[in-house]
Amino acid sequence: QPIYLADYTPPAYLISDVHLTFRLSPSATRVLSRISFRPNPDAKSGEFVLHGENLTLISAAIDGAPVSPQMTDTGLTCDVPDAPFVWEAEVEIDPAANTALEGLYMSNGMYCTQCEAEGFRKITYYPDRPDVMAVFTVRIEGDDPVMLSNGNLVAKGDGFAEWHDPWPKPAYLFALVAGQLVNHPGSFTTCSGREVELNIWVRPGDEGKCAFGMQALKDSMRWDEEVYGREYDLDLFNIVAVDDFNMGAMENKGLNIFNSSCVLASPETSTDANFERIEAIIAHEYFHNWTGNRITCRDWFQLCLKEGLTVYRDAQFTADMRSAPVKRIEDVIALRARQFREDNGPLAHAVRPSSFVEINNFYTATIYEKGAEVIGMLKTLVGDAAYYSALDLYFERHDGDAATIEDWLQVFEDATGRDLTQFRRWYDDAGTPRVRVTDDFADGTYTLHLSQNTPPTPGQDNKPPRVIPVAVGLLGSDGDEVRATEVLEMTEAKQSFRFEGLNARPVPSILRDFSAPVIIQRDTSPEERAFVLAHDTDPFNKWEAGRTLAREGLLEMICQNEDPDERYLDATLTMARDDSLDPAFRALALGLPSQDDLAQALHDGGTTPDPQVIWDALETLKQARAQAMQDTATRLYAQYQVTEPYRPDAAQSGARALANAALGMITRLDGGAQAQRQYDSADNMTQQLAALGCLLQAGNGDPAVAAFYDQWQHDRLVIDKWFSLQILHARPQDTAAVAERLTRHPDFTLKNPNRFRATLGALTMSPAGFHHVSGAGYALLADWLIQLDPLNPQTTARMSTAFETWRRYDDARQTLISAQLDRILAQPKLSRDTTEMVSRIREA
Ligand code: ARG
Numbered sequence: 001q002p003i004y005l006a007d008y009t010p011p012a013y014l015i016s017d018v019h020l021t022f023r024l025s026p027s028a029t030r031v032l033s034r035i036s037f038r039p040n041p042d043a044k045s046g047e048f049v050l051h052g053e054n055l056t057l058i059s060a061a062i063d064g065a066p067v068s069p070q071m072t073d074t075g076l077t078c079d080v081p082d083a084p085f086v087w088e089a090e091v092e093i094d095p096a097a098n099t100a101l102e103g104l105y106m107s108n109g110m111y112c113t114q115c116e117a118e119g120f121r122k123i124t125y126y127p128d129r130p131d132v133m134a135v136f137t138v139r140i141e142g143d144d145p146v147m148l149s150n151g152n153l154v155a156k157g158d159g160f161a162e163w164h165d166p167w168p169k170p171a172y173l174f175a176l177v178a179g180q181l182v183n184h185p186g187s188f189t190t191c192s193g194r195e196v197e198l199n200i201w202v203r204p205g206d207e208g209k210c211a212f213g214m215q216a217l218k219d220s221m222r223w224d225e226e227v228y229g230r231e232y233d234l235d236l237f238n239i240v241a242v243d244d245f246n247m248g249a250m251e252n253k254g255l256n257i258f259n260s261s262c263v264l265a266s267p268e269t270s271t272d273a274n275f276e277r278i279e280a281i282i283a284h285e286y287f288h289n290w291t292g293n294r295i296t297c298r299d300w301f302q303l304c305l306k307e308g309l310t311v312y313r314d315a316q317f318t319a320d321m322r323s324a325p326v327k328r329i330e331d332v333i334a335l336r337a338r339q340f341r342e343d344n345g346p347l348a349h350a351v352r353p354s355s356f357v358e359i360n361n362f363y364t365a366t367i368y369e370k371g372a373e374v375i376g377m378l379k380t381l382v383g384d385a386a387y388y389s390a391l392d393l394y395f396e397r398h399d400g401d402a403a404t405i406e407d408w409l410q411v412f413e414d415a416t417g418r419d420l421t422q423f424r425r426w427y428d429d430a431g432t433p434r435v436r437v438t439d440d441f442a443d444g445t446y447t448l449h450l451s452q453n454t455p456p457t458p459g460q461d462n463k464p465p466r467v468i469p470v471a472v473g474l475l476g477s478d479g480d481e482v483r484a485t486e487v488l489e490m491t492e493a494k495q496s497f498r499f500e501g502l503n504a505r506p507v508p509s510i511l512r513d514f515s516a517p518v519i520i521q522r523d524t525s526p527e528e529r530a531f532v533l534a535h536d537t538d539p540f541n542k543w544e545a546g547r548t549l550a551r552e553g554l555l556e557m558i559c560q561n562e563d564p565d566e567r568y569l570d571a572t573l574t575m576a577r578d579d580s581l582d583p584a585f586r587a588l589a590l591g592l593p594s595q596d597d598l599a600q601a602l603h604d605g606g607t608t609p610d611p612q613v614i615w616d617a618l619e620t621l622k623q624a625r626a627q628a629m630q631d632t633a634t635r636l637y638a639q640y641q642v643t644e645p646y647r648p649d650a651a652q653s654g655a656r657a658l659a660n661a662a663l664g665m666i667t668r669l670d671g672g673a674q675a676q677r678q679y680d681s682a683d684n685m686t687q688q689l690a691a692l693g694c695l696l697q698a699g700n701g702d703p704a705v706a707a708f709y710d711q712w713q714h715d716r717l718v719i720d721k722w723f724s725l726q727i728l729h730a731r732p733q734d735t736a737a738v739a740e741r742l743t744r745h746p747d748f749t750l751k752n753p754n755r756f757r758a759t760l761g762a763l764t765m766s767p768a769g770f771h772h773v774s775g776a777g778y779a780l781l782a783d784w785l786i787q788l789d790p791l792n793p794q795t796t797a798r799m800s801t802a803f804e805t806w807r808r809y810d811d812a813r814q815t816l817i818s819a820q821l822d823r824i825l826a827q828p829k830l831s832r833d834t835t836e837m838v839s840r841i842r843e844a
């Protein structure tokens, strides 16, 4: 059942052009295709195979003569001439019944598509693989006022619209949208003077939430010209917001389709974090126009070729638009939470996997986020100038290609003369390397001894050493920097690096800016951590020192029943008071390791984590910190109130983040009086939601919860927050019951992935509640996964990863979880997506 990278063969037939006609009707849409095929001179086999799923074939013809293809489980085959020919087919599909949200489906009465990875085969018979690229002409017939597809509008009349996309593309980039939509227009003049019409299409009523996205789009277009020399290549760029969408967004050529939560924004309804994420996703999808669309992937094993690079590019963009250190810290927090967790469990896989059952299960943190880290390491190793010349060569050499990771690395080898054979292991080998660090000092020479080791992952027992760029700086005893950042290039299992001519033993700052996605293991004192927190010039490591100090203190609280670490409390107080530090940085440095981080750290250290004990330790520490920082919290809260009109920029959101972190501490001492005042006077969602979270945390949230619902019941995206927050702030023993109660709320629905994630996803993001010994959390999630699977396999499979850490826990919990996994696997007709995920988890 799995398919293998090693089995790749070129397509038997290539396509010169595709004509599609859609006769739209909610439950009986007709799709007429006329496709010019020609034999591929490079092909090994001549068999004509078209993919197709859930299609009713009405008629088929070759060069005008009717044919009767042989139908297979996954499509059809047919005898064809040994020369170019025209394939014509008519199929019927049922968009209204398409709850999987893949192919052509309906969302709130609007037609829309999602074809990546293999959804186009649910629209018509086609060689649905990314190395078959074609020019598409699309005619849409229907009575919707707005009917969109890729490329440029070439004709529009009563009941029809015709689109032509001059850029050859794989079918996964096809898109169609039709409905009663309104647009927020804009325009952009490219560097060479091309006038591009921009539109964000939304449901009537959402027009007021488009301005921010439009600005983000323009900023992205300018940024890609300035930084990568990439200009937009059509006269039109459309974005559409859709409420029912499995993922964040999709980069279809000239017609990006977005989950409405990833594009619609207003100060009243969106938080600062929402704004930042929307800006990043708009950039991400736009950047795909070059890294993904103009240069696409040969096959789905190469997914990281476009995703890793595009995530890397959108992170650079955010760093430029906002604060680079803040973005880096946020990304590392997310990487550790999602990718390290994946890499250290049963779902671990390579950045470029060598086999899969269902490609939709591989849109993972490893392929996206670790894929981006790998590019960051490459850039660190070759240097900025060589990186951009390699990228220029990549665009020049591969424009119009369906490329591979080999092509990508070849470009870097050719541009820099570097041998990347060993570096390639980052693509092929799964798992997070551990880098153990010891040091010594004698006669003015400081030596760092590094050794690397990557634990086994499923199917990969032995991991040879990798190239690891370790950025290091040295601090002197009075906190000055005695050696500026230098990149140590580790290539061996064990290696030592010397720094000569020092007057005294320095304090090392290791893995600055998180220069590689590895786990550093180094025994050092809390005093040294506090020193680095106070003095490091590298913002990432400054933050990291505080985080490590907190984590080590928490682990002692958990394992040895210690009291909160005074050194952590003192160092944090000093840091928080330092007004020379960016408020956004201070807010991040006031964050604590997550429950899941602590569980993983305990597990790594050979201790079975108890989620309730972890929760209790975090509560104790937060309470102690609130006490220790009482005056500072009050001062910061007052000092960082924003009085100007709301702007979602880095400066204002940093101030709000710090003030709201202070509010969290204040609430632990005043029971919510200040939070209630903030709730009552808030004029933006950031302030309102932060206050609501505090009130819930204090156990005094009921009135605000009711008021919030009354105020926002008409706004789905805000109500998603309402669902989540109640679950996230429940006591562990109540979490499952709160979630269960909310699944019975009239606004809960299985049909909308955002609402499902807001509810069941919030359950899984509350470790102490989800893993409560009663097993109620496990049972509730399994119940709902079983109900969702027949409707929406993709979202079900993705949410089943909540169970991926199950082997960390005690026997009682493992027994409870394995029973739920078995119950899911025993469902008749369980989807391929969910079967693959749950069995990989179960087999651990
Ligand atoms: N390419 C899209 C993006 O990164 C995501 C598409 C996800 N599709 C899927 N079937 N999982 O922006």
Ligand code: ZN
Binding pocket: 284, 288, 306, 307, 310
């Ligand atoms: Zn992407």
